[in-house]
Amino acid sequence: MNIAVIGGNGQLGTDLVRVFRENDDYVFPLTHADIEICAFESVKTCLQEKNPAVVINTAAMHHVDKCEQEPAAAYAANAIGVRNIALVTREIGATLIHISTDYVFDGKKSTPYSEEDVPLPLNVYGNSKLAGEYYVRTINPKHFVLRTSALYGKHGCRGKGGRNFVDLMLELARTRGWVRVVNDEFVSPTPTYDLARQIVPLSRCDSYGLYHATSESSCSWYEFAREIFSAAGLQVKLEIADSSEFPAKVPRPAYSVLENRGLKKIGLNKLISWQEGLETYLSENVPSPLPSGAP
Numbered sequence: 080m081n082i083a084v085i086g087g088n089g090q091l092g093t094d095l096v097r098v099f100r101e102n103d104d105y106v107f108p109l110t111h112a113d114i115e116i117c118a119f120e121s122v123k124t125c126l127q128e129k130n131p132a133v134v135i136n137t138a139a140m141h142h143v144d145k146c147e148q149e150p151a152a153a154y155a156a157n158a159i160g161v162r163n164i165a166l167v168t169r170e171i172g173a174t175l176i177h178i179s180t181d182y183v184f185d186g187k188k189s190t191p192y193s194e195e196d197v198p199l200p201l202n203v204y205g206n207s208k209l210a211g212e213y214y215v216r217t218i219n220p221k222h223f224v225l226r227t228s229a230l231y232g233k234h235g236c237r238g239k240g241g242r243n244f245v246d247l248m249l250e251l252a253r254t255r256g257w258v259r260v261v262n263d264e265f266v267s268p269t270p271t272y273d274l275a276r277q278i279v280p281l282s283r284c285d286s287y288g289l290y291h292a293t294s295e296s297s298c299s300w301y302e303f304a305r306e307i308f309s310a311a312g313l314q315v316k317l318e319i320a321d322s323s324e325f326p327a328k329v330p331r332p333a334y335s336v337l338e339n340r341g342l343k344k345i346g347l348n349k350l351i352s353w354q355e356g357l358e359t360y361l362s363e364n365v366p367s368p369l370p371s372g373a374p
């Protein structure tokens with residue numbers, strides 16, 4: 080199958096390219112230099128030329144503070160850009176798999192959000208991503224909208240400076256020996272490799288719709304950090320930080336845990352627990368500690 084991955088050199092995009100190639104699909108990794116989703120003509124020319132059966136859109140403006148400061152740019156990428164992709168994929172008869180976010184919810188619940196819960200975003204990022212979802216759902220009937228959460232992957236998030244939370248924690252532990260992390264924001268940390276593998280079976284079926292797609296179970300950022308240090312075998316002074324120490328400039332949901340109810344219903348939930356996902360990520364991506372006495 081021919082697959083186009085928009086954002087093909089991004090954090091999730093790179094793993095999608097790898098995983099689909101492992102499955103013997105022909106993949107077009109489309110970087111920002113190849114396609115500008117905010118410009119309809121660019122999207123049309125690029126996708127018509129490649130003529131893929133499936134288009135996966137990972138491109139977004141997703142730096143939350145930046146979106147708040149530049150709402151027009153956020154809507155250009157996350158809403159109008161997505162509309163452009165939806166229109167062109169409908170025209171060429173391609174399935175569109177679009178990546179959305181847990182930030183469409185306000186985080187007031189204390190149990191996981193399912194696809195039936197009403198979204199109510201707290202910030203420009205969440206609102207612009209929700210607008211993008213609606214464009215996909217109303218324009219191209221052959222769609223999967225996948226909401227995910229707290230992504231981390233080998234290639235780092237380009238839109239957030241190229242480093243993920245796991246790598247940041249490991250670096251702080253090694254260079255400073257102590258870390259303070261908030262304990263009042265709950266997520267389901269999801270490795271991009273696991274999400275990419277989840278997308279493969281969806282690309283081969285026609286159970287179109289809106290789905291939540293995150294690692295199973297959830298934790299606070301503090302609990303996530305604790306598990307990272309424990310799994311990496313690092314001795315670190317880890318403390319709970321008061322959220323007033325890191326006053327967020329932009330409101331964020333305190334609880335954005337998602338339940339993969341839709342994927343379970345169609346028998347295609349391939350996602351594993353966040354602890355297992357972390358273990359695999361660390362075993363593949365973190366160099367073993369040097370033996371004592373090594374130079």
Ligand SMILES: NC(=O)c1ccc[n+]([C@@H]2O[C@H](COP(=O)([O-])OP(=O)(O)OC[C@H]3O[C@@H](n4cnc5c(N)ncnc54)[C@H](OP(=O)(O)O)[C@@H]3O)[C@@H](O)[C@H]2O)c1
Pocket residue numbers: 085086087088089090091092110111112114115116117136137138139140141156160178179180181227228229230231235236237238239
């Ligand atoms: N990261 C998270 O924690 C998280 C959580 C939930 C949902 N998500 C969603 O997951 C998706 C993928 O995230 P990610 O972490 O893989 O992001 P990423 O590493 O920043 O990758 C995004 C890719 O899209 C490209 N891109 C950005 N704007 C574009 C435009 N206007 N036209 C064409 N290409 C453009 C980027 O290229 P350049 O860098 O060259 O511009 C980059 O290759 C996003 O839709 C995001 O909203 C992310």
